Amino acid sequence: MQSPLRPPKGTGPPGRKAPVFATVFAVVGAILLASGCTVANSGAAAGADTVRIVLPEEPPTLEPCDASLTATGRVTRSNITEPLTERVPKTGELEPKLATEWDQKAPKTWEFTLREGVTFHDGTAFDAEAAAYSIDRTVNSGIECNVNGYVFGGTKISATAVNDTTLKVTTAEPDPILPLRLSFVEVVPTTTDAKGKVREPVGTGPYRIDKWNQGINLRLERFDGYWGKAPEYKAALYSWRAEGSIRAAMVSSGEADVAVGLAPADGAGDHAVEFPNNETTYLRMDATQKPLDDLRVREAVNYAIDKKGLVASVFAGLGEPAGQVVPTGVTGYNPDVKAWPYDMERAKSLVEEAKADGVPVDKTITLIGRNGIYPKAAEALEVVQNSLLEAGLKVKIKMLDVNAWMEYLLRPFPDDIGPTMLQAQHGNQAGDAAFTMDQIYGTKGAQSSYGTAALDKLIQRGELASGPERQTAFAEALAHQSDKVVRDAVLAHMTGIIALAPNVEYTPNSASNDEMHLAEMHPAG
């Protein structure tokens, strides 16, 4: 974009000259003046009664009906707004929040008894009207709530206030886990916009929004009218840095108390706290294409990958070899489904066997990876590629960015690339296998490259069951996928890292990535 009028570098014309550098300074000075002083001194001071948290990204919005988005939910959920019920990550049990009791009155009808004496941050009282309004706004309003797609998936629900403290919810089909689904619906007052999303919501949570300096930081302050036990920190100051090593350094240098979403290489050192983060990595095979349509080849893939070695070397020991895509604590988890053992000789013989029967094992399989899906994602794929080549398969890697990768994750899949294995990761935030099985393993699941009628039947059985029968049915479905269908090569249950300053006590759990409760943080000592 250089101007043709300018002389080439190093050939300044001699002769009469005006002050060249004065012109440069004038231009720069004008830019500085024109741009104002919006950046300088835009930070917020924080005292010892404020917990300072550094996030990987700024929340795009604090809209409660988008709280299933990680970047939104980790700030909003149970800090600013609250649901009727809440799942305890450790046990998987539901505990009362704004509802104190709930009961399935009929297969399609649930009744909730609501907590009394709760007020919103704006002083209005919480009642069944507000609860019904929040459910309706999330599910039926047409404002594209992320929670609606994530939890309800198009299910029709109607909520009505029977009286101030009684809420009736009816569903189009029997739904044994409706209270669990409603744990994602954050309650807002009836004055909240029904036709559009709100960026700064009013809720009933222990903290309310004080100030959001967009691009810089967000401050929440303790809500003195909170119905429950008052949290210990008077305020929380969130900031965000995209670079993990900077987040870790902020804790090391005393600029932040908690740093979220770190990788082993970020250098959190003694401040690092590891926790199982609910994510499971796996490779999804397209079993509709040769040679992956042959069960022996899919078994060979599983035998060829040394999952223990992968976790130890590539994931720096942070993780656990896995045989199913849901971790313990999720309804349906099957403790008997173990990671496939590493047996390269068996893998080689299965490939040979398939080859002898005319299976085209020399057809190139494309390993589709996603940059940054988890730390060392590219290196993990290279290890897999090497293993599969050794087993006798022909494999190449294609690394993509998130949106290009999504084209291969979701139906309809591109059909011009041949057999593929997709690098994927699944996190079941809700704690029930219903949020995993149909979409990932159902014949028509949005993320499913292959399924069977037998597996569909098992999944459907689980979805309709409740209590222990539900656990048994989903566990059976997961075992069937692992032993009979073998659609995936499941790699590992992952471990997350946060950095914690010595002045803060906090125990992260499997839900901490998606909702980080400020009330669970305490000043040390």
Added chain:
Amino acid sequence: MLTFLRRRIVSSAIPLLVVILGVFFLARLTGDPANLYLPLSATPEMRESFSAQHGFDQSLTAQFGDYLAELARFDFGESLRTAQPASEAVLRAFPATLQLAGFTMLLAVIGAVVVGSLAAYRPNSPADRIASFLSSTAASTPDFWFAIMGVLIFAVQLDWLPTSGTAGAAAWVLPVATLLIRPFGVLVQVVRGAMVSALSAPYIKVARSTGASEQRVIFKHALRNAGAPALTVAGDLTVGLINGAVVVETIFGWPGIGKLMIDSILQRDFAVLQAAVLLTALTIFALNILIDIGYALLDARVRQGAMA
């Protein structure tokens, strides 16, 4: 001058149109934003509704027509990610980048003039060799590495500076230093080269023979003539900083336009991306015109060439 300005603006309009077209159509070739903005378990009906609501179900030409019509009304659309007007996000981020780039270039130019002139005054002297070595090193130092090392040493180990952020003057030091290092290195070399040529020119000998002081010879005669190439390079470097302070903005959490553009690309936030690119392109064109005007004002030959 008006003729020159008109000609320059007309010639800038064509690349501007190419930029608008390129960003609009290329961005839309990179996948369906519904995949990013809706949960994986969203139904096909939800995806269709999302596309319809944001106009992605129309043909690309129809979408482009709508975009141009909105642009004519100074409506830059709404961010898919934040549901805020795209212009708000861009106008919030742009001053932050301008401040950073402007301050950095001011320091780079002043520093380069001093160091480059000193080095050129006695070519091959120890001062010249040290300046050449340091400027070459600075010009070839990766900014990402420099930034991380700066944080580790000055923020974590020595605790002299904050790691990142925008609060207070101390927070400017590492981002400015990181951004400064390359332009400073390049400009020192340019100023030195130009000054070496200027100081050996016949008119300098004439100036010395008239009894002019060394100070006057350097700053009044030589530096004036050596300034033009430095201005050319400084202009290009400034454009580069405005366009791409991405590394610094990402590492130091500086809420600028470079980071905003990268995030918009990754998140397929078309309206923000288009607004950011348009504003940046307009600024760069304006900056180029200002620099050209500067040249035309400074140099009669350039001015006459432009009029011809």
